[in-house]
Amino acid sequence: MNRVTPKLLESARLENVESKVAPSLERRRLRAYAVMLLADGVLLNLAFAIAALLWEGRWWEARTMLAAQAMLPVFYTIALYNGSYGLKALSSWTFAARKALIALAITAGLVNFVAFYAKSNDDFSRVAVTLGLMFSALSMVALRRAMALLIRKRWNGRITNRLVIEDGGSGFPSPDAVSISARHFNLDPGSHDPFMLDRLGKLLRNQDHVVVSCPRERREEWAFLLKSAGVYGEIVSEPAHSLGAVGVNHYDALDRTTLVISTGPLGLRSRIIKRAFDIAVAGISLLVLSPLLLAVALAIKLEDGGQVLFVQRRLGRGNQFFDMFKFRSMREEKLDHNGARSTARDDDRITRVGAFIRRTSIDELPQLLNVLKGDMSIVGPRPHALGSQANNKFFWEVDRKYWQRHCLKPGLTGLAQVRGHRGATEQEKDLTDRLQSDLEYIAKWSLVRDIEIVLKTAMVLRHKNAY
Structure with a gap:
């Protein structure tokens, strides 16, 4: 008879978890926003071109198209700020249409106001511009309706991922959410x-929710x-200050x-900016530093013939594991994969x-x-490595807030590092000082601060605690 061992049960549970990982709908939404944004530009130009053809008798007549080109950047600016390309615009086509029409009306008013004081109103055909605005409005409303039908057909109407975790509470029977049992996946919120x-x-x-x-x-x-x-998290309960x-x-x-x-530390725009900064800096750095990286890899290989890279499991964003790369600096027979x-x-x-x-700090470059x-x-x-300790305590045993530092992706450098908090964590204060800096960085993130930290890192590459 085959016996089910705890190891097999854990393996089955992990496979089950992997099957529950939701596909990213954020990328899908971003593509939809991009399509709407580009389509609005095309439709506005086509609307004015058709208006010119009907009134002036010429397709793409210069005066009428000049009005369209003047309005387009103004329309985009207003539409991007009034929610025309936001989450609610995908969930409600009437909301999206209303916001687009408001943006179009404000655009027409602003352009006309500027043209009046610039005494350039006579450069435009009032009838052609009016027809262009009418056609633009109709086409933008039709686009929103078409997008709603497409979302319903291709995405089954789903634009967000919603998860309900049932852990013995009163229940939350949401029809548009996936429900899982905390007990089934052995999720204990009190465990570290x-x-x-x-x-x-x-x-x-x-x-998403x-x-x-x-x-x-x-x-x-x-x-x-x-x-x-x-x-973005919610708990089914009455209001409670302690939460x-x-x-x-x-x-x-x-x-x-x-x-x-909880709502997550960074909004969509901030995450896009931070990711673009990461890709730009990492890509340029790898290109510029490639001779150094090759030289170090060769030196490591020639010294003892062992592997060049050391791969260690670390805790990343959302407290998930990932494999972190470093140049190997220890003897192969004495590698410490747990960081104990x-x-x-x-x-x-x-x-x-x-x-x-x-x-x-060259070992960190990979x-x-x-x-x-x-x-x-x-x-x-x-x-940090899983086995890292301070004063013979795991980091999360020193301060419970330790887990909160993982709501952002870990960094190659950080605020704690430029403040000099590096090296071994022999005392609890060695950890709490870093934790305080990490939580401060998360609470006050900005691109300017990231750039400042990168520049300051160059000043602390050699440090008394780097050994």
Whole structure:
């Protein structure tokens, strides 16, 4: 008789988790926004070209098309700020049409106002421009209606991923959400087990909206986990100050009320800017530093003939595991994959080449590949190994807020590093100082600050605690 071992059960559970990872609907939405934005530009130009043909008798008549070209950038500016290309515009075509018409009306008013004071009104045909605006309005409304039909047909009307985690609460029977059982996936909000957090991180991946239904005594624990995961999270409950709620949602049809306790640290625009910065810096750095990287790889290989890269499992965004790359600086037979032992001065595990690349932080450069893969950012909280300790305690045992630093991607450098918080974590203060800097960085992120940290990093590549 075949026996089901705990190892087989854990393997089956992990496979089940992978099957529950939701596809990213954010990319789908971004493509839809781009299509709408481009289509609006095409439709506005076509509308004015048709108006010119009907009134002036000439296709693409210069005066009429000049009016279209003057209006287009103004329309885009207003439409981008009034929600014409937002989430609600995809969920409600009437809302989208109303916002587009408002943007078009404001555009017409502004352009006419400027033209009046510039005394250039006579350059435009009033009838052709009026017809162009009418045709533009009709075509934009038709586009929104067509997009709604296409979303219903191709996407089954789904534009967001919603997940309900049932953990013994009153329930949340939402018809447009996927429901899972916390017990089935062995999710314990009071646990600090990194493997459980990795399972939860996978289940929360790509989720736009997460609702947890749990007993009163587990709400604070779930609230803490959702905040640490960096997702938009709600908990089915009455208002409770201890949860740090940032809003309340009422679902009249379901006869339920939820508290919004987390929204994620960065909005879509900020994430796009940060990712573009990461790709640009990592790509240029790899190109410029390629001779150095090849020379270091050759030196490591020639010293003892071992592998060039050291791959270690680290904790990343959403408390999920990822494989981090470094140049190998230790002897192969003494590699510490769990990071249980902090590196010390005159560490007997370090090779001669390894000592040099660690002092100069060159050993960290392969993480530029992690940045391009999307596992890391150029700037962010530094990722730690699972076995890392301070004063013989795991980091999460020193301070419970440790998990919250993982709501952003880990970084190649960070605010803690430029402040000098590097090296071994022998005392608890060595960790809490870094944690304070990491949480400060998350709360006050800006692109300007990322650039400042990158520039300051050049000043601390050699540091007394880098060994």
